[in-house]
Amino acid sequence: MNDDAKGFTVLGVALLLPLILVAVWASAAGRRYAAASAAESDPSKQAAIAAVSDDAYCTPALKAIIRRVAGACGLLEGGGGRGCQPMQAQKVAALSGPDFNAMFRPLSKRAHILQFDPMKTDLDDDARKMVEKAWSDQRGASFFFVVSRASPDGAADYNEGLSRDRAKSVLEHLQAKFKDDDLKNQVGLLWLGEEYAQLSEEFCTWSRSRSGACTPTDINRSAFVAWIDCAI
Amino acid sequence: MSNRSLLAVTAAAALLGCIFAAVSTSDFMQHLDRQVHAIHCSFIPGAGKELGESGCKAVMMSPYSSYLRESVWGGVPVSLWALATFAFLFARAATLLWRSAESPPSRAETRFLFVATLLPVVMSVIYGFLSVTQVGQTCKVCVGIYVSSAAVCVAALLAHRSNESVDEPTPLSRYLPWFAQGVAFVVVLSLTYLIAAPKADPKKALSGCGALVSAEDPANVMLTLGSGEEPAIEVLDPLCPSCKAFDARLAASAFKRRLALKAVLFPLDPTCNWMVTEALHPGACAMSEALLCAAGLGATHDDDAALDVLRWAFKQQDKLRELAAKDEPAMRAKIEAQFPKVKGCLGSAQVKSKLTKSLRWAVSNAIPVLTPQLFVGNARLCDEDTDLGLEYTLAKMLSPKGKAARAAVKAPAPPRPAIVPVAPPPVAKPKPAALPFPTEPPAEEPAAPSDEAAQ
Numbered sequence: 268m269n270d271d272a273k274g275f276t277v278l279g280v281a282l283l284l285p286l287i288l289v290a291v292w293a294s295a296a297g298r299r300y301a302a303a304s305a306a307e308s309d310p311s312k313q314a315a316i317a318a319v320s321d322d323a324y325c326t327p328a329l330k331a332i333i334r335r336v337a338g339a340c341g342l343l344e345g346g347g348g349r350g351c352q353p354m355q356a357q358k359v360a361a362l363s364g365p366d367f368n369a370m371f372r373p374l375s376k377r378a379h380i381l382q383f384d385p386m387k388t389d390l391d392d393d394a395r396k397m398v399e400k401a402w403s404d405q406r407g408a409s410f411f412f413v414v415s416r417a418s419p420d421g422a423a424d425y426n427e428g429l430s431r432d433r434a435k436s437v438l439e440h441l442q443a444k445f446k447d448d449d450l451k452n453q454v455g456l457l458w459l460g461e462e463y464a465q466l467s468e469e470f471c472t473w474s475r476s477r478s479g480a481c482t483p484t485d486i487n488r489s490a491f492v493a494w495i496d497c498a499i
Numbered sequence: 500m501s502n503r504s505l506l507a508v509t510a511a512a513a514l515l516g517c518i519f520a521a522v523s524t525s526d527f528m529q530h531l532d533r534q535v536h537a538i539h540c541s542f543i544p545g546a547g548k549e550l551g552e553s554g555c556k557a558v559m560m561s562p563y564s565s566y567l568r569e570s571v572w573g574g575v576p577v578s579l580w581a582l583a584t585f586a587f588l589f590a591r592a593a594t595l596l597w598r599s600a601e602s603p604p605s606r607a608e609t610r611f612l613f614v615a616t617l618l619p620v621v622m623s624v625i626y627g628f629l630s631v632t633q634v635g636q637t638c639k640v641c642v643g644i645y646v647s648s649a650a651v652c653v654a655a656l657l658a659h660r661s662n663e664s665v666d667e668p669t670p671l672s673r674y675l676p677w678f679a680q681g682v683a684f685v686v687v688l689s690l691t692y693l694i695a696a697p698k699a700d701p702k703k704a705l706s707g708c709g710a711l712v713s714a715e716d717p718a719n720v721m722l723t724l725g726s727g728e729e730p731a732i733e734v735l736d737p738l739c740p741s742c743k744a745f746d747a748r749l750a751a752s753a754f755k756r757r758l759a760l761k762a763v764l765f766p767l768d769p770t771c772n773w774m775v776t777e778a779l780h781p782g783a784c785a786m787s788e789a790l791l792c793a794a795g796l797g798a799t800h801d802d803d804a805a806l807d808v809l810r811w812a813f814k815q816q817d818k819l820r821e822l823a824a825k826d827e828p829a830m831r832a833k834i835e836a837q838f839p840k841v842k843g844c845l846g847s848a849q850v851k852s853k854l855t856k857s858l859r860w861a862v863s864n865a866i867p868v869l870t871p872q873l874f875v876g877n878a879r880l881c882d883e884d885t886d887l888g889l890e891y892t893l894a895k896m897l898s899p900k901g902k903a904a905r906a907a908v909k910a911p912a913p914p915r916p917a918i919v920p921v922a923p924p925p926v927a928k929p930k931p932a933a934l935p936f937p938t939e940p941p942a943e944e945p946a947a948p949s950d951e952a953a954q
Contacts, residue, residue, distance in 0.1 A: 288525070318914070319862055
């Protein structure tokens with residue numbers, strides 16, 4: 268082999284080797300790209316989609332209650348705007364009082380009970396702080412439920428009005444504090460007066476705005492507030 | 500050392516450069532499948548393959564790692580040209596080395612070899628400078644190339660100096676074929692690359708992967724990151740390493756100036772984000788609150804202040820995540836110490852509520868739970884195009900053809916409304932009395948005199 272032939276041989280080999288490598292790498296990448304593109308439609312390989320929460324406690328019965336309250340409060344699209352209409356509790360729930368309360372037991376870590384003075388509807392400082400904290404902890408929840416009650420002392424009609432005003436007091440405070448347009452779409456009020464689903468003493472152990480003694484009478488002069496983590 | 504020995508050293512140094520350049524090219528090219536891969540990062544060629552962040556990855560993903568990025572997906576890697584150059588230098592040195600003893604290399608040949616070795620040296624100096632000043636990190640494989648460049652140059656110089664052939668005057672035309680051979684190496688390898696590399700999907704390049712339901716910001720949660728003309732939204736987590744890297748790539752790209760870029764905070768931290776179950780980026784919720792606090796919770800935003808916080812968060816990411824994983828209150832105290840303006844706001848009900856609204860913007864647009872994401876107008880840049888393909892895809896999406904394609908993308912239907920109506924439960928009708936008797940209406944009950952206050 269003469270020197271020129273040697274030179275061309277070396278040049279050829281030096282060019283051919285990287286050329287083959289580049290072609291092989293490109294071809295391998297192309298095959299993997301095609302396979303990955305084909306797998307794109309596989310749902311197991313796709314990232315989750317952002318969505319509201321839907322926790323395990325969201326039973327059909329609970330969802331149905333929330334939808335009815337939302338409807339009564341004009342929260343639904345085309346529902347005629349904000350403003351809860353009085354509803355008979357049984358029309359909302361079609362459940363016994365204890366069964367109604369039992370549905371909220373899974374919310375023990377999420378709910379707060381704002382307590383009121385007898386015959387009063389205004390929130391004290393601790394109740395205000397508590398409801399602000401509760402509202403800011405929305406996370407993936409879609410519906411802020413305010414269920415107000417009155418203790419069974421006195422006339423039922425009066426106590427129904429009292430519990431209604433307590434619920435409205437909670438809403439008004441949130442509106443004043445947060446000036447949040449979503450309030451009109453997300454807060455549902457349900458006032459139960461004294462007639463239905465009175466809270467038992469076990470709820471005294473839940474997060475309350477007042478510490479100290481707690482009797483069944485105390486715990487029912489209240490508004491139960493909680494974000495509901497249900498896709499309803 | 501004899502001239503042949505020095506030529507052998509030159510060839511060996513060129514071969515070493517070839518190996519380093521081949522490793523770098525291979526790492527670059529495996530990413531042409533648009534997936535995430537481990538890359539080599541070691542002074543030993545082929546060793547130190549790692550998946551996480553490294554200087555080698557930062558350099559490879561930077562806009563300096565390839566050319567023609569706007570017209571070819573990923574561009575043509577500069578390491579491919581290094582491979583071509585070293586292969587040519589090896590061929591030249593090996594040719595001279597293989598010569599028969601009767602026709603030793605001429606002075607012109609060794610001179611050309613030495614001058615040719617200056618090209619990788621000059622490129623190494625330029626790229627070393629860019630690596631340190633622009634990327635802020637160095638790459639071990641690149642350092643291997645720099646060292647090989649220096650070695651091949653020194654060896655070629657010594658080989659030329661030790662060449663005892665008579666120095667005859669050489670016309671310039673003598674050098675042209677050799678120069679053409681070098682150019683041919685670069686051209687042939689580049690053409691092979693351009694022909695064989697997988698092509699981008701033209702539809703995805705123009706109109707992206709998916710669209711927003713609405714780019715509106717009714718809750719005023721977006722922060723302004725850029726003031727160009729083309730509306731764009733970046734979904735980011737201030738403690739996400741990929742977001743930091745993406746931000747650096749976008750900042751280095753000429754396209755950032757064209758984007759009226761807004762940011763939506765989407766911390767991947769279960770402290771505030773119910774959509775993630777693991778703390779991928781501990782402290783990201785607190786850091787996002789700090790950004791919102793710095794911007795202000797009112798109708799107008801102090802975007803410069805928010806940007807300062809974001810830059811700091813990106814810079815301190817590792818330390819902040821580590822601290823938050825151990826002691827989040829301490830991390831919050833650190834933020835307050837650095838930015839006293841956020842005191843009183845950080846951790847407040849108002850800012851938590853605002854951060855929730857930022858997360859719910861993602862819900863209302865049904866976007867994937869990941870960061871970073873970029874929306875140009877309403878169209879979502881495909882995940883596979885957020886690194887090497889960024890310039891290519893932005894060039895396409897922002898072109899007149901891309902604008903038309905994006906405008907033609909139909910916005911998806913909004914997610915199911917949060918609350919759907921349901922009928923009240925049926926109320927049982929009372930059975931009619933079997934024998935109706937006329938009855939007097941009951942007397943109206945007296946008004947209730949007492950209430951719960953009676954006690």
